[in-house]
Amino acid sequence: MKTAILLLNVGSPDAPTVPAVRRYLTQFLNDKRVIDLPWLLRKFLVNAIIIPFRVKNSTKLYLRLWTKKGSPLIFLTEELREKLEQKQKDGDKVFAAMRYGNPSIKKALKEIKSEGFEKIILVPLFPQHAMSTTETAVTAAEKRIKKLGIKAEVKSVEQFYDHPKFLESFVKQGQKYDLSKYDHVIFSYHGLPNRHIEKCHPGINLAVCNCTTAGIPEHGKKCYRATSYETSRLLAKQLNLKPEDYTVSYQSRLSKNWLTPFTDVTLDEKLKEGKKKILVFAPSFVTDCLETTLEIGVEYGDEFYKNGGEKLQLVESLNAEDHWVEALNEIIKDQTTA
Template identity: 40%
Template sequence: MSKKGILLVNLGSPKSTKVEDVKEYLDEFLMDEKVIDYRWFFRTLLVRGIILNTRPKKSAAAYETVWTEEGSPLIFITERIQKKLQKLVDVPVEIGMRYAEPSIETGIRKLTEQGVTEVVLFPLYPQYAMSTTETVVEKAEDVRKKHFPNIKINYVQPFYNREIYIDCLAESIREKLPETFDALQFSYHGVPERHIFKTDPTKTCNLNDCCSRDSNPSHQFCYRHQCFKVTEEVIKKLNLPKEKVLVTFQSRLGNDKWMEPYTDETLENLGKKGIKNLAIVCPAFVSDCLETLEEISVEGKEQFMHGGGENYHYIPCLNDEDRWIEVVKTLCEERLHEFYLV
């Protein structure tokens, strides 16, 4: 009899806030060709010749602002999700990170040590992107072929358009919205525009009206479309007027053209446009991390206030909310059931 198991996969984090640990983490992260998609020589020149000589110290200082006694927020929140999920399912549940430890290999090994031969692997990203879902699947397949050739892996697909997720996200936002706000800003992690074109199998993307078409075969691979779709469905659930909602993209790196509008530039200009009371949420993340707790909650507030804003309210991610654990359970059990049908 085959034994099933679940592996929850998130981005990863440095093992500490020491500059050398942050540098090691950034090296693995930024040298991933799905993240910085230059040819190896130019990627190495950029990452190891420039970025790693300047960025680790700054990033280490940023990590120190969000680090807790439990360690990295992203890691311990993922661990909490794992523990809560384990109480709801009758198969082993482990976690793995795309970068650093516990790695995907470590997570799969822990499952195989419990006799697991069929793994449901859940990339904890609502939307599909080359630098998230795609790199997780590619890495997991490499690990499987190299170290665990006899196991089977079934992947949970991006769930940006699943009603159970939209309901969960909308209710979470509804409960945390301030009574009075002029606008609700949805800030998604940005990607270079070329990534959108690279993942489009139809080669018809124009980064314009194609995202809003009702039916388009590229939608299942288009991060931009999926971000707008999440926003559209959530504001329907919240019954908010479109003119009260903003969509922006954060965390850009380097001088390449990234998806627009940019979160930081938008925050700096909102006050001048009469937006004094702002709520902001980051639906590209299910777990709070450096990009939400420091970049948006702290830096974003400074940018908004400096531009003339008055009240700034960051809405936390789903984290380990019970309703979100139920969504994770449902999505995993669908894939577990497919194993039984084979």
């Protein structure tokens, strides 16, 4: 079957300007799977409070992130798309779209429809499932497919946090550094509100759930906290790290009622323990972006050094590395050929 592979990532503003950032934040934060409050409350909170107070600061951050090629998230995803397409058989094609902003899902699917593909494979580029990433991206694509009247067979790649090739790719990134020269390793994941976990898994008690130590719990394999800890355990095993050698933490929080421990707090705690050289992996991101390059590499780094740290090194994400292209191609085949 003539197949279209659609890579789905989060997105970025079109430019590091206040109007562009406002448009992006408006689309992003009004998503009910991102801020899961009642419609009226969400609209008021997002459009009357959050965006007016955040847009200028967010614009300054994007200005620091921007390169001559534009937003790293966009051009790195495009590089990945180009390389992945070279791996496909004749007639198959790879597209890339952002859940928020451009290139849009609508534009990509219109092109897919016009070229008459018989099969569409949706590939959300999020290793661990969350309703604010994987779920919203796939749902948006499926709705647009239906609205456009596309009759192709549709399949989706699920989370791939435990796929051997994904793990191998991150290990290769980490092996660019001599782990013996660092006092500690942190696996930092994008944070989520606790209520997201509780909403996806009714009845769960995060205070007593043992998913942080005992693997994937009974309440399901799509628990973001469980899969992030499992990702870390699997990576640590391949990196020959003992449990005391690494810590799992969460970044980008908006309130204290988000998944803990927080990455910035963890860095402070490790410093107090005398661990002044720390290597940081960010295994919930396959593409470097604001949260990796700037939040960890610059903001956390500045604070770390100010408090007496000697070395804070971010392990680059998978981006468009050749080994990641090979890995992703195999992940897609493994999950969609059955």
